[in-house]
Every structure is written in structure tokens, then in C-alpha cells.
Amino acid sequence: MSAPGLRGGIERFGNTVGRVLNRGGSAAAPRLDLSHDIILYLEGITVSFDGFRALNNLSLYVEAGELRCIIGPNGAGKTTMMDVITGKTRPDLGSAWFGQTVDLLTLTEPEIAEVGIGRKFQKPTVFSEHSVFENLELAMAGNKSVWRMLFAKMTPEQHLRIDEVLETIGLKDHRAARAGSLSHGQKQWLEIGMLLMQDPALLLVDEPVAGMTPQETERTAELLVSLAGKHSVVVVEHDMNFVRSIARTVTVLHQGSVLAEGSMEQVQNDPKVIEVYLGDGGH
Numbered sequence: 001m002s003a004p005g006l007r008g009g010i011e012r013f014g015n016t017v018g019r020v021l022n023r024g025g026s027a028a029a030p031r032l033d034l035s036h037d038i039i040l041y042l043e044g045i046t047v048s049f050d051g052f053r054a055l056n057n058l059s060l061y062v063e064a065g066e067l068r069c070i071i072g073p074n075g076a077g078k079t080t081m082m083d084v085i086t087g088k089t090r091p092d093l094g095s096a097w098f099g100q101t102v103d104l105l106t107l108t109e110p111e112i113a114e115v116g117i118g119r120k121f122q123k124p125t126v127f128s129e130h131s132v133f134e135n136l137e138l139a140m141a142g143n144k145s146v147w148r149m150l151f152a153k154m155t156p157e158q159h160l161r162i163d164e165v166l167e168t169i170g171l172k173d174h175r176a177a178r179a180g181s182l183s184h185g186q187k188q189w190l191e192i193g194m195l196l197m198q199d200p201a202l203l204l205v206d207e208p209v210a211g212m213t214p215q216e217t218e219r220t221a222e223l224l225v226s227l228a229g230k231h232s233v234v235v236v237e238h239d240m241n242f243v244r245s246i247a248r249t250v251t252v253l254h255q256g257s258v259l260a261e262g263s264m265e266q267v268q269n270d271p272k273v274i275e276v277y278l279g280d281g282g283h
């Protein structure tokens, strides 16, 4: 059942207690087991569209608490990889595990969100007519009735949680502002905040700084760096200066596989990477 490679140790250390989180509250909810400090295992993932391999035997591992950047030329398979992790696209081959015990390929998209994987798409989708505070309140409702949530009395803990997230995303002074009146960057931060309300263990972020001012970009770098540790964060981004400013480890995808992985300096000096980027006109 378990894939070869890094997950091979699971049978041997199957009884390790380690850090085991039980999310979702229900007895049936899968448990996230980070006892081996790896939160995401993608092994031998292949996705074909009409015979074209968007992902080709892709293997990638993300450590718990890590901030990982994924780069690669257009069509390298970055979005398809995110789609596999979130259950939007099913691979033809390979395995995808969340920690030691959660087989992502057996879960639906809502179940994957429920076990603790949040995804932020490029375009912000906030509730424009509601205030910043209400947006966070609505996000806390998750799949509960939004209607009930708006009229129910919040517990002091819930209030505190919203305050905490407002502080994290730097919108404390904008709590009463209509979300529609925020700048593009502020909307992006609010949406990250909305994801944080669900307390995801793994956060997938798609091109967070596209269209941002230099100041907003800098603030976003600080925000994502501050989330690492408590959360694991995977960022797909084209802006190399941004990647350079936040990444510890960078994975370069090309033609559906990992071309190179390492520090920004290592991948930048890798002849294979240089060739691909020069051939592509650079990004």
C-alpha cells in the first residue's frame, strides 16, 4: 500500500507516536501524523491529458513547517501538481500522502480541505460587501451554515482567533473596512487570513505577488515567512526576486518532473536550470 522511497520507513516505525494531530473532530476524520517530519509525499506522480504528460513521474517531499518555493517555465506542471494535492486532478500513476497516514488519492476535494490543506488561488475571492472582520468570521464557519454563523454569538476564543489572524495579516486597523475597498495586496492578505481561520497544516499559495506593488510584495514575503514553522507553505511563483527573498529550498519543475532542487543559489547556478530558463526566454 505505501509507496517506496522516503515513506518506506512507515512500516518499521508504524507505532511511533510523534506529533499526531486529530483534525476535523469526528472519529472518522483521518489523522495527520507528522512523526517523520514530512508533511507531503508525492511519489511517481504522472498525469496525462490526451496522451500529453503534464506531470511525468514527479516525486517531491515537503518537510513539516517548511516554506518551499516551486518555480519553472510556463507549462512545467506547477498548477497540475497543486491540483493533484488538492484532489482536483487525479493522477494516472503515483501516490500522494499527507503525513504518514493520510492517502490524499482516496479523499475528495472537500475532505482534503478538511484534513488541513488550504489553497490560495491567484485571484483574491473575498466577500466584497462584508467587512474584513466578517470575512474572517465567515471563513471560520467553514462548511457550517454561513447564515447560522452570522447570527450566532461568537465565543471569546473565536473573537481572539480573529484578532490573532488580523494581527498576522497586518489588517488590524482595517477590521471594519469593507473588503471591496481594500487594495489588491490587502485583499490577498485577507484571503490568506481566511485560509488561516481553518488552521491548515499545509498552505498552497499560487503566485501571491502577481500585480502587487513593491511594498506589498515585501510585506507578503514577511507574512509567508512568518507562517512557516507553524504551517508548511508551498508557494508557486514566477517572480524570482520574491522567491530569492523568501525561499530556503527551491524546487524547479520542468516538463512535469523535478529538474533541480536546493537553495536559490544552487539552482540558479545549475547548468540544467540555466539552459531551461534561457531556452524559455527567462522568467
Ligand SMILES: Nc1ncnc2c1ncn2[C@@H]1O[C@H](COP(=O)(O)OP(=O)(O)OP(=O)(O)O)[C@@H](O)[C@H]1O
Pocket: 049, 050, 053, 054, 072, 073, 074, 075, 076, 077, 078, 079, 080, 081
Ligand atoms: N485540463 C488540461 N487539458 C489538457 N492539457 C492541460 C490541462 N491542464 C494542463 N494542461 C497542460 O499541461 C501542461 C502543464 O500545465 P500547468 O498549468 O500545470 O503548468 P504550469 O507550470 O502551471 O504553467 P504556468 O506557469 O503557465 O501556469 C501544459 O502544457 C498545459 O497546457
